[in-house]
Amino acid sequence: MTARPAYGAFCIGLFAFSALAVFFVVPLFFMVVVSFYKPDPMGFYKVTFVWENYQKFFASFYYKVSLRSLYSSALGAVLVVALAFPTAIAVSNLSRKWQLFWVILLLSLMCLSEVIIGFAWLIILSESAGIPRLLEFLGLWTNPRSLSPSFWAMMIGLVFLGFSVVTLMIYPQAAKRDRSIEEAAVTLGTPPSRVFTKVLVPSFRPTLISVTLTMFVYLLGVFVMPTMLGRPKDWTMTVIISDKALGDANLPLGAALAVVMLVVTAITLAVALLAERHGQR
């Protein structure tokens, strides 16, 4: 941009680089290193090189937990996108004032703590103050019981959590889309539901695939919903990792589980990136 050498700007860039390198990259590297250390019941760990933490992962229990996590995250991601995509399209058709209302609502929900959302659902599903009580009042359920903890309570929590994020990810593209094909289809007498499935879904396919994969990774990392709304048998890998690290103080095993999760995450994100690139061509 200028003929003058930009030493100042270089130093400023170096500051940003070091901050991220030291406090983001180094901890991740260190975690990989610790995953090869030996657990020490007396302290944190013994510095050696062992494979036993990874061997433990492939011994049934953790293996099953991860498969279950993969299943609930995948199901959650598909449900979230199925709900968020029509919402984003519908919001983009509103007046600017109502669009702003939705943006603020969604941003609030996106920023709101998992803890608060989990607590709110815990209450709305409880026998003393929520849907069960409403059903009793309406005479639909004579002896109401709490609906949580259960698999579907956890699922509602996950969908609720992911919904605002995905809608906000799709919305900008929905707002800027070229509406001429839709309008042409409508003019030719195509029913609106067919316009949605035959015009909108195909034209957003690359986005929908990459957003679903991103959401899958996001839900894999959710901690509060499984612990608050799910049963222990619904607990995901995230809960187990935190349990190993904080509860049992078995940091090397927790680190190994986290490294496995990191690998799954990296592969999923790479596929998402490829899907998006492929769609752009």
Place this chain on the structure above:
Amino acid sequence: MTHRASIMFLTLVALFLIAPFVVVTGVSFGASNTIAFPPKAISLRWYQTLITEPDWLKAIGLSLLIAAIAATISVSIALAANYALWRTGSGLSKLVFALGIGPFLLPPIILALGASLFWAEVGWYGRMEATIVSHGVFFVTLPLVIIARGFASLTKEVIEAARMLGATETQVFRTVVLPLIAPYLITGFALVAIISVNEYLIANMIAGFVVETLPIKIFNNVRYGYSPVVASASMLFVAITVTALLVLARLTDLIGLLGASKED
């Protein structure tokens, strides 16, 4: 979707999104000692408990302090990265940008565990400073992307004019660049602060047993038997979050910032 069907659909979605908070509000204004909705009698006692009990006050104060400093750190890093990219366009600054997107994409548990191991090694495990620095670095993605929009909005002519009139780089930055990107800085700051106030997992794994922030306190309360004071604490949160975003909507063009304006 026909127009009417789409409005009906949106109304249902809005109900699904808002209903939990209506119930929590009801519970928080209840007079009884147990969680009940609809409340039999209205009272403010749980809000009174919240703002008079030192335990809750301390958690609120800690959360706000951590959020304010973490947001400052985050915006400084994001501004530095963007300035370097804008001035030099070097490979290093592009690398910084790529690194800054990373924390947003990774599951927080991985960041949290990495950070807690790192801080244990450094000797800051269980200290508030560690939570602050980690929050500041991990939440850099949003300000990074938002401030980049600010720099993209700067026109070359304004900068060139300032330089031709003999302004030094520092003067150009202080008098031309900074005022023009200020709304983006404020938005980035506010978003990081809001996210930090609400964050549970990272704060808990780095120092949760000593530095009890509001989400950690609420979580512990819910886990080990709870009273309606949790509902009032939650509603305080919702109020802080929504107010901050409404103020932000007044100050800046939120729809435009999301990149949803047709003119982009």
